[in-house]
Amino acid sequence: MSKLWTKEKTKKGLKLEAAMLVTATLLLLVINILVFIINVSDLTKVILLMISWFYFMVALIYSMYVERKTGMYECIRCHSIYTPKLSRYIFSINLATSRLLRCPYCKQKSWHEKVYIEGKHQKL
Numbered sequence: 803m804s805k806l807w808t809k810e811k812t813k814k815g816l817k818l819e820a821a822m823l824v825t826a827t828l829l830l831l832v833i834n835i836l837v838f839i840i841n842v843s844d845l846t847k848v849i850l851l852m853i854s855w856f857y858f859m860v861a862l863i864y865s866m867y868v869e870r871k872t873g874m875y876e877c878i879r880c881h882s883i884y885t886p887k888l889s890r891y892i893f894s895i896n897l898a899t900s901r902l903l904r905c906p907y908c909k910q911k912s913w914h915e916k917v918y919i920e921g922k923h924q925k926l
């Protein structure tokens with residue numbers, strides 16, 4: 803298991819992750835629409851598109867890094883704590899600090915809370 807972050811670093815990391823994903827998505831949408839409306843050279847269009855896609859990729863890679871450092875979940879039914887597989891992680895729905903996952907222990911699908919572990923686990 804990779805070394806987990808402290809609780810404060812986790813909170814900061816999650817905030818930065820959310821901010822980067824939102825701004826990257828907006829920038830990507832706005833620039834991709836703008837290049838078809840505004841009248842600039844093809845080279846400028848290509849550069850603008852590359853910048854927006856590059857920032858979007860950086861935000862995605864950063865979010866995966868943060869999630870790997872903070873990704874422990876607690877099953878609300880059997881209270882087992884586990885790290886979900888990356889594929890499950892990518893394709894599951896999430897709301898703030900909870901995620902719809904199937905527990906590897908009791909096999910029940912439910913909203914699992916992200917937990918921070920240091921000595922004993924606690925909710926963020």
Ligand SMILES: [Zn+2]
Pocket residue numbers: 877878879880881882905906907908909910
């Ligand atoms: Zn469970």
